[in-house]
Amino acid sequence: MADDVRARTDAELHDLLHRRQDLARPAPADLSALAARASTRASVQRAVDALDLAHLQVLEAASATPQPVTAEAVAALLGATTRLVSPTLEDLWSLALLWRSPEGLRVVRTVGEVLVHPAGLGPSTTDLAGRPTPPDDVVALVDQAPPAARAILDRLTWGPPVAVLPAGTPERVATGARWLLEHHLVASVGTEQLVLPREVALALRGGRSHAEPALTAPSPVGDQREMAAVDAAAGQQVTDLLSLVDELAAEWGLRPPRVLRSGGLAVRDLKRLGTVLDVDQLRAAFVAELAYTAGLVADDGSLEPSWAPTPAYDEWQQQPGDHRWAVVARAWLLTTRAPHVVGTTPPGATSTVNALGPDAHWPPARGLRRDVLDLLATVPTGLAPRSEEVVASLRWHRPRRVPGTVDTVVAAVLREAEWLGVTGRGALSSAGRALLEGRDESSLAAAMHPHLPTPVEHVLLQADLTAIAPGPLAGGLATFMRLVADVESRGGATVYRFTPDSVRRCLDAGWSVDQVLGGLGDASHTPVPQPLDYLVRDVARRHGQARVGAMRAYIRCDDETTLGAMLAERELSPLQLRSVAPTVLVSPVAAETVLDFLRENGFAPAAETPDGGIVVPQAGRHRTPLQRRSAPVTATGVDDELVTTLVGALRAGEEAAQYHRDQLASRPGPSLPSTDPTTTLAVLRDAAAERQPVWIGYSDADGRVQRLLFQPERVEGGRVHGTAEGTARTLSIHRVTGAVPG
Structure with missing residues (x-):
């Protein structure tokens, strides 16, 4: 794999890094490190998941053929022509899911870990340590199989190729399974599993890897x-959408809905918005x-948070x-x-x-x-x-x-x-x-x-207390019309309805009766209809006759002398106390602050509930404020300039690594160049799969580096299990300073 990557041209490396961008970050030290990273499970998983169905089926068929892979063998499995399959194989090679050896194309070993049962096929008979059965014999045996055995084969033929026969399996099924085992049509794995060998499945499928090959993209109609x-x-x-966003902002600007304790908008507030x-x-x-x-719009961040328009909305x-x-x-x-x-x-x-x-x-x-x-x-x-x-x-x-x-x-x-x-x-x-x-x-x-329709700057006022906007209104006029009237219908033209509530809403916003009528007159090509004039003036006549204010605290005391002393006390002036009755004072300051001030100045007040009871303070109720989740961090793409720079750095790093390897090769004994963890992991995985020893440098607890001829058996969980000098050992991969095949 590493030799294949080193032999690629700059253009081919450029294409590889563009199509598998996870290989570029962080930047590998040299081409050997790039090859090792391209063969890691995480990277191969990402590359395989990005394949379309044609590439995936060709890769599955390539995994099911004897190595090295030939276009003829893959085409035969797929029931396609070599001309159709060859470009896809080349594309898989450019993605580094296949690599070229002197004998031909080979599937990257880690692909087998990602595609556990490619095309629903099980392991080969050789891997199962069984005796291969010729395809013609398979067909003949199947014709003689009892119904129970045939039913098992029908379930396993197109995958998954594994069946579980737990204790208590019906005798009929168990008899069929025994027949298959006796005739070497299935293999036993453990005590409860049956596996259909790859060669048997292909014979039952008529030599095809896929029931429905899909090597060309469908054309939507x-x-x-x-x-x-x-x-x-x-x-x-777009016109309708922008109008809806403006109406949402206008509604939430006046009546902002609260933020739920768990975050989000309450269902009733969403219904109201609809x-x-x-x-x-x-x-x-x-x-x-x-x-x-x-x-x-965003959470306003107040003590009792609400959803409200942001300053960015006003600019937008x-x-x-x-x-x-x-x-x-x-x-x-x-x-x-x-x-x-x-x-x-x-x-x-x-x-x-x-x-x-x-x-x-x-x-x-x-x-x-x-x-x-x-x-x-x-x-x-x-x-x-x-x-x-x-x-x-x-x-x-x-x-x-x-x-x-x-x-x-x-x-x-x-x-x-x-x-x-x-x-x-x-x-x-x-x-x-x-x-x-x-x-x-x-x-x-x-x-x-x-x-987009051209914005209009006028409306048509009608005597039935409606106004028609013949198109999208310009910004200022649209804001005014949403304030003084309610939208009755939308479409090519928008119909607004004037009501006492909508006119009062405009007056509440600070507009005077003359400003409202003047704004309507300026927006209309015709005079303001008399019914609309009467409506505005009638609402304005009654608007503000009664006043409602707010106070945050009151002080109630039957002793008027005590209240008089509070009003006369200069230290209490920040409370802005005001008498509204002989025995009642009010303050715009919070009740907790009023209590503290009065107690600091010699008074002994008690906090009162709305129904006149005494408030008993509770201890230990302090809670941290609700924290909003941060936005997810996303990676940026790899551009041409970065890839070009990276390819140059990889070439330079490879030259330095080759020089170092040449220097080490001149010394007696096996050379152990320092390798990064990704390369070390790839070497150990390959050695374990091929049952070959490797020379490794291993740093012990005292910091000394030992040279070991190690026979790896399996690699998992950041450790490698195997034998060294006839003793079973488990080594931590992060302590391996270098690894080369033995």
Whole structure:
């Protein structure tokens, strides 16, 4: 493997590091270290999980053929042509899942640990220490098999190849198993397991490794749309979305919902939000999560925290619609939150997932969202594939990374993409394609700008106390209309309804009656209708006749002299005491502070409950404040400049390592160059698999390095088990200073 990596050109190394980016961080010291890292289980697992179904099936077939691998043998197992299989084998070699030896291609040993039963095939007869049975004899024996034995073979033929026969197995099944063992069609592992050898399974399968080879990607089908209609639909969705975010901010700015003790938004508050936005709870949760992801709403961090708009929202709200869309679209593409799980109960949980809560964080969401959108980008322009077609394509492109709930996830991604204007009428929009290309905010805004309606700066006031906005309103006018009226319906035009409550809301915000009527007159091309004028003036006439204030503490005492002394005491002036009745004083200061001040100045007050009882303080109730979870840390990609620099450093490191090896080789006895733990682990694994000894340098408890000829047997848990000088020993791998084959 190391010789194969060293023999690669710079372009081939460049391709390897780009496609398996985990190999580049941290940077390996030389090409030997790169080869060792590429053969570790964690790295191979990641590479295999990223394969599409064609590459996975070819790799499984290559693992099932005798080594070295030939394209003809793999093609025969798959029932395909060599011409179709050869490019895939070359691609697997470029990924370092195969390596070239003088005899031909070989599968990296660690692939066998990741693909335990490739294509549902068990170990070979040789590995099971059994006697191979020719394929023709297998077929003949199966024809003679009793029904119970045949039933066992039918269950094992296409995998999994292992059957468990615990104590108490019915006699009929046990008799069939004994027949199979006697005729060497299965092997026994332990006392309760039967394993179908690979050669027998292939004979029963007719020489095929897979029942349904899938070496070509499926082509999604769907309805063809005109791009003009797609982009127009996307623009309308964006207009509606921005309006919904503004309404959410307006609602939560006035009546912020509280943050649950466990984090998130209460179910009743989500229902109220859906009512205010006039959408179902699923879309209300999406709007809330999108605003939270984009930093437009957040926990206000107060003693009794609430969800409220952030200062970033005020800046965002003043930007043009295309720039506002670019901000939320990029946030949605990169987030690991999954709005579609809100309201569901995860397996093993006892409660439902709340919007904005920690349980809505789902790390696979970002990768699956990107996979779905990338599939939409590969279909012909304007094609709107059906959800089941996208699911089938996703299963082919990511067969080992698709969750069991893939149907729900794909439907959710397509639905959210439509709401966000990334798609229009089911097809990827022009702005959505720009989003996937990773353009900056200005370019994204420019891609969406032609498809958004031009903001209007007027409304049509009607005598039935409604106003019609013939398009999206400009920022300042939109804010004013949401304040003074309620949205009655949306669409190409928005209908606002004036009510006493909405007019009072505007007056509560500090507007005078003249300012309200003046604002409506400026926004309308026609005079303010008389019914609307009467409504505004009538509400204004009654507004503020009664006043409600707030006080945080009161002092009640039947002795007026005592209260007079408190009012006259200069040390109590910070309490801002005021008499509201002969026996009652009030203060805007918290009750706890009032108690402390009075006691420090010679008074002896007692705390009172709302029903007139005495408060008995409780000790030991101090609790630390609830801490919010930090955002997940994600790794950045490996770019061309980094890879080019790394390849140069690897070449230089390899030259230095080769020079060191040459120097050591000139000395008598085996040379033991220092190797990093990854390389040491790879050498020990290979030696254990091939039952070959290795020379190692081992640092003992006193710091002395011993030279041992060690026969490794197995490597697990950071230790290697084997024998040295005829004695069984277990060595810690981190103490091995170097290892070379014996």
